[in-house]
Amino acid sequence: MSKKLNSDIPQEAFDWYDSYAHGGMDRRTFMKKLGTLVAVGYSMTMLTSALLPNYALAEQVSFNDADIKATYESFDSPHGYGKGAGYLVTPTNKTGTLPVVLVIHENRGLNPYVKDVARRLAKAGYLAFAPDALFPLGGYPGNDDEGRAMQKTMEHTKIQHDFVAAAKFIKQHPNSNGKLGAVGFCFGGYMVNYLAAIESDLIIAGVPFYGTPASKELRKNIKASLLVQLGELDERVNKSWPEYESDLKQAGVSYKMHMYKNANHGFHNDSTGRYDKENADLAWDRTLAFFAEKLV
Known part of the structure; x- marks a missing residue:
């Protein structure tokens, strides 16, 4: 065995x-x-x-936490599905403008785990915005299987435009200090890489968790600093890393990659058995330190 x-x-x-x-x-x-x-x-x-996920396990920061305020906000996306929406979490114990982080979900819509990640960031002092790619279809349906099937029916190019629009929306928010970072998981990790590549000045710091790179022709545009988080057992994603690293070096990108020993794809997601607490905590500490260096 x-x-x-x-x-x-x-x-x-x-x-x-x-x-x-x-x-x-x-x-x-x-x-x-x-x-x-x-x-x-x-x-x-x-x-x-x-x-399979059990989202009762994924709440590290309650939506009732006095240090944060969570609302849903919409934004225009003329090149995507026309209108987008997401989960905006603001620290209540901070004044003035704030550093901003876009939080990007996996390939199944804005599930409770990703909303909790947004709350964790707000608890740490960031203006956090987590868009839901499934908004044009009515939003995350309440379970991952259905959410995955819904997202699969959508036009990939329009979804990408929606996340570009979301990034611009939150970057220009009245409470934003104009410094935008992005963190994403799986599909969201790909989207972080894509946002860094599609417009050189859109984000200044990206943390893709086990995400594949943007298309090769776009990678030369990357100016943002990247903190790449990979699980050692994630062969599907990891096979794209050597070429991506070569392209990052050629483009002069500031990056660092961490490979987490014995970690599976999805090791940060604390709602499933793939969760690896020791590696997830270390990766999250590194994420917060990276954003503190680049955005604050």
């Missing part, structure tokens, strides 16, 4: 979930593969509870 991680779950199960979550296999195939583990003694309940 293979090496086991997180409640004695075989690594293959995490790899299968990653493939399922990113379109590499359908749900029926995913469940069938999990069934092969049941046949050798694993409980399906144990497997699914470890792999």
Whole structure:
């Protein structure tokens, strides 16, 4: 039997979930593969509870926390879906203008985990804005499977335009100090790389967690500093890193990459069994230090 991680779950199960979550296999195939583990003694309940999100575990900062105020704000996106919206979280114990961070979700809409990340940033003193790519379809539907299916039906180019519009909206917010950073996870990590590349002066600091790079022809435009966060076991994303690093060096980009030992894709997401608290805490501490250096 293979090496086991997180409640004695075989690594293959995490790899299968990653493939399922990113379109590499359908749900029926995913469940069938999990069934092969049941046949050798694993409980399906144990497997699914470890792999599928439980958002009750993901609230580190309550929406009732007195140090923050959360609202929903809309913005125009003329080149995207026309109108966008997101979750805006503001510190209540700060005065004057604030450094700003755009928070970008995975490929399933603005789920509770990503909203909590926005609250964590506001708690740390940032104006945080987390757009929902699914807003044109009614918003995050309440579960990741449906959210993933919804986002898959959308035009990728229009989604990208919506996030560019969101970045410009929050950068120009009355409470903004004009210094914009971005952090994103999975699809959101890709979007951080894309925002850094599509307009050289849009963001000044980006933290892509396990995200693939923007298209090769755009990478020469990157001027923002990047803090790249990768999980050692994430073969799908990691195979894009050597070429991306070469292009960053050629473009003279200030960057640093951290590879987290024995960490899976999604290791920062504390709602699933892929969560690795030690690596997630370290990656988050590095993220906050990076934004404090670049944005404050």
